[in-house]
Amino acid sequence: MASRMRIRAQLKDDYCEVKALMRHPMETGMRKDQSGAAIPANFIEDVQVLHNDAVVVQAYWGAAVSANPFLGVRFRGGAQGDVVKVVWRDNHGDSGSGETTIR
Amino acid sequence: MGNLDPLGLTRRGLIRVSSALLVVAALPQKIWATALRPETAFQTTTLEATFDALGGVPQASDGIIFSTPDIAENGAVVPIRIEIDPSVLPDVSKLYVIVEKNPNPLAAVFQVPPNTPPYAETRVKVAQTGNLYAVAEANGELYMMQRETKVTLGGCGG
Known part of the structure; x- marks a missing residue:
């Protein structure tokens, strides 16, 4: 389930911009498959953005976030070469993460 | 004297202890994910x-x-x-x-x-x-x- 995440962190004027693209079906639990059986809900509930291991953004999501979710956030105090990490966990307990350095 | 029967007590106690353990074991993962989720x-x-x-x-x-x-x-x-x-x-x-x-x-x-x-x-x-x-x-x-x-x-x- 957990697979590679595309992540980028870039210094702007007075903040660092983080953009991440996760791989996840984000199933609402309201769709049915071809046989008419309900497809169980499976979505990311919790996302954290970390700068040098400190949480700079904590997000909670519902099933209404689109499949293969995109996340764009900003934080202050980043310097070139610092580690930025995005960690997610879904309602099944599966998790995934991506890491990059600020450029 | 059912509740003095040592076997019965042990079994009941065991069930109680194991269900308590199950609850405790299930907690930590859930806490991280949902402690502050509205x-x-x-x-x-x-x-x-x-x-x-x-x-x-x-x-x-x-x-x-x-x-x-x-x-x-x-x-x-x-x-x-x-x-x-x-x-x-x-x-x-x-x-x-x-x-x-x-x-x-x-x-x-x-x-x-x-x-x-x-x-x-x-x-x-x-x-x-x-x-x-x-x-x-x-x-x-x-x-x-x-x-x-x-x-x-x-x-x-x-």
Whole structure:
């Protein structure tokens, strides 16, 4: 389930911009498959953005976030070469993460 | 004398202990994921109930810069962006994305510590034409900005 995440962190004027693209079906639990059986809900509930291991953004999501979710956030105090990490966990307990350095 | 029967006591005790252990074993994972997740708000099914769960109907504020498309060709992928003008609305610690006509209107929450500028970009599903709300929480007060998005193809297709 957990697979590679595309992540980028870039210094702007007075903040660092983080953009991440996760791989996840984000199933609402309201769709049915071809046989008419309900497809169980499976979505990311919790996302954290970390700068040098400190949480700079904590997000909670519902099933209404689109499949293969995109996340764009900003934080202050980043310097070139610092580690930025995005960690997610879904309602099944599966998790995934991506890491990059600020450029 | 059933309750003096050592075997019976042991078995009952064992069941009690093992079920307690199960509860304890199940807890830690769940705590990390849901300790602060506004579960009740995520479960609400109407806009009014969502606002209630968050603490009331927010007041309109120009300090929230909310970008959404006027027309979404694909309701399954509607890009949204929330930015805060701190000169109008300082001390924002949380952003909420609410889609009025969705089965569960609350789509996402973004929580930031004091030094992080409140800003969020993502893509959400929009079931049908209706209002999208960006709600900001600052010092316990709620503020909002609304935008209408027309959907030509629903977001919960299947």
